[in-house]
Structure formats: C-alpha cells, structure tokens
Amino acid sequence: xxxxxxxxxxxxxxxMIGYIYLAFFTVAIGIYYIYYCVLNATTNFSYxxxxxxxxxxxxxxxxxxxxxxxxxxxxxxxxxxxxxxxxTWEIIVGKYLASLTVxxxxxLLIALFPLMLSLFGKVNWPMTASGxxxxxxxxxxxxAIGLLISCVKEHQMVAALLSxxxxxxxxxxxxxxxxxxxxxxxxxxxxxxxxxxxxxxxYSETKDIRITLISGAAPIGIIVGMYVWKxxxxxxxxxxxxxxxxxxxxxxxxxxxxxxxxxxxYYVSFIVxxxxxxxxxxxxRRWK
Numbered sequence: 001x002x003x004x005x006x007x008x009x010x011x012x013x014x015x016m017i018g019y020i021y022l023a024f025f026t027v028a029i030g031i032y033y034i035y036y037c038v039l040n041a042t043t044n045f046s047y048x049x050x051x052x053x054x055x056x057x058x059x060x061x062x063x064x065x066x067x068x069x070x071x072x073x074x075x076x077x078x079x080x081x082x083x084x085x086x087x088t089w090e091i092i093v094g095k096y097l098a099s100l101t102v103x104x105x106x107x108l109l110i111a112l113f114p115l116m117l118s119l120f121g122k123v124n125w126p127m128t129a130s131g132x133x134x135x136x137x138x139x140x141x142x143x144a145i146g147l148l149i150s151c152v153k154e155h156q157m158v159a160a161l162l163s164x165x166x167x168x169x170x171x172x173x174x175x176x177x178x179x180x181x182x183x184x185x186x187x188x189x190x191x192x193x194x195x196x197x198x199x200x201x202x203y204s205e206t207k208d209i210r211i212t213l214i215s216g217a218a219p220i221g222i223i224v225g226m227y228v229w230k231x232x233x234x235x236x237x238x239x240x241x242x243x244x245x246x247x248x249x250x251x252x253x254x255x256x257x258x259x260x261x262x263x264x265x266y267y268v269s270f271i272v273x274x275x276x277x278x279x280x281x282x283x284x285r286r287w288k
Contacts, residue, residue: 001086001090001091001093002094003086003094004091004094004098005094005095005097005098006098008094008099009098009101011067012099012102017063017067020063021060021102021106022106024059024060024063025106025110026106026109028056028060029052029053032048032052033113036048037117041121043117043121043124044124044127045117045123045131046127046256046257047255047256050128050255051252051255053135053138054138054248054251057138057139057142057167058167058168061143062161062163062164062167064099064102064103064143064146065099065146065149066157066163068095068099068147068150069095069150070154070156071156088282088283089279091282092275092278092279096144096275099147100140100143103136103143107132107135107136111132114128126257127256127257131255131257133264134251134253134254137250137254137263137268138247138250138251138267140271141247141267141270141271144271144278145163145274146163147275148274148277148278149162149163151278151281151282170247171248184231184232184235185227185234187235188224188227188234191223192220192224198216199217247267250266
C-alpha cells in the first residue's frame, strides 16, 4: 500500500493537477478571506470563510479525484496493479490517502489566514478549529464519493463531471425535499424505489442474482414491515431521511462551532462504506 500511496502522491505533482488544485483552492479561499475578513472587518473566519468552502468543493474535489482509478483504466495500467502482490483494498486506500494528503496540504496553506487575522483582531480559536475539522471531514466524504465514481468511469472528465453533478444534487436535495408530500405512504414508495435502484446497481456490477435479491428484498421487507407496525414514523420521512444523511447539514454544524461526536462517527462511517463499495467494484473487475 505504501508504494501505491507514494506513486499516486508523486503523480499529483508530476502533472499539473496537484498544483492547479492547490492554487485554485488557496486563491478562492483568499478571495473570501479578503471580502469578509478584510473589507467587512470580521474575525469570524470559520462561519464566513470556511462556510464558503462547500461551494469551492464543487470544482476542486472532482479535479482531485477524477484520475484516481479512471487514469489507470484509460492507460490500461490497472492490469499491472491487479497482477501485483497487493490486495484490492490496499489499492483503494493507498490512492485515497494520497489524494487526502494533497487535500490536507491545502488546509495547512489556508490555516495561515486565521493566523494573519489574529494579528489584527481576536479570533475565536475553538470555533475555527471546529470549522477546520468540519472542512476536513466534509471534504474527505466528498473525496470518497469521487473515488467511488472514478472506480466506475473510465474517462477522467466523465468522472469529474459526474462527481460535479452528484455534488450539485446533494447540495440541492435538502431544499427540494420540502416540496415532496409529507404522507407516510409517499415515503414508503420513495424508499421502495430506492431499494429497487440499489438492487439494480448491485446486479449491474456483480451479475449475481443472489446478492441482487438480498439487496432488494431485505430492505423492502423491512420498510413494509415497519410501515405496517408503526406507520406514523414515516410521516414527513423523506425530509427527515435526507436531513439525517446530509453531509452538508452536518458540515454547517461544525462551522457554527457545534462539535458533535455523532457527526464525526457518521463521516468516518460514510467514508469507510464508500471505500468498501469501491473495493468491491474493483475486486470484481480484477477477477473478470
């Protein structure tokens, strides 16, 4: 895994991707810093500047993750990886950690801004630390999604555009769900359709009928059983589900200075689950 990590990390700076990402991210944060902290004379770096990171991530995270697996497939070097004495999860984790290292470097660069700000005013350091932790966890979660998409798509630009589209939907979904009916039966129908889509995804990737039936029938059975047992828990369910699963809502808590251990556990669990699914996709391709 170490060799894969070092190779991937070096590739970021042998090409222009690493430099473009670091420059764009730092300059974008610098613009927000100048506007809010300099021109508007506020020392609330976490809420105003770090809170703007979610918009910047729409562009920077797809740039950072688009090449992770897609580039190997395009250049046909994935076959060399698959024949190397390394396990599939080590490939996924090694590449993810390399991209995460570049991401951490960018956070260290922008950490200079609140330090400069502290020379001219009082900075709320606990809130700023909470904000940076939120940025790290939120960005790490989005990068796990980007890696997962890179496992599926062969072309870098397609992977980047698909990541961008998924991030847009994730950002807009909490507002869109307010327009959905709040009735419990509508929530049940929504969840059943979601379970069927999940089953189809498993089948398209594995062609395994047994896994497909389990991944589809089990959730549907649980959903219907819970509705029969206690239907009121599904009232206004779509909005509640989206809010609970939302990476963005939890990020907003961090930049407001609310440090929630359950949100940290959620982000870590989300990242592990994404890397696990990516490993399974790559494992299947390895033994085709």
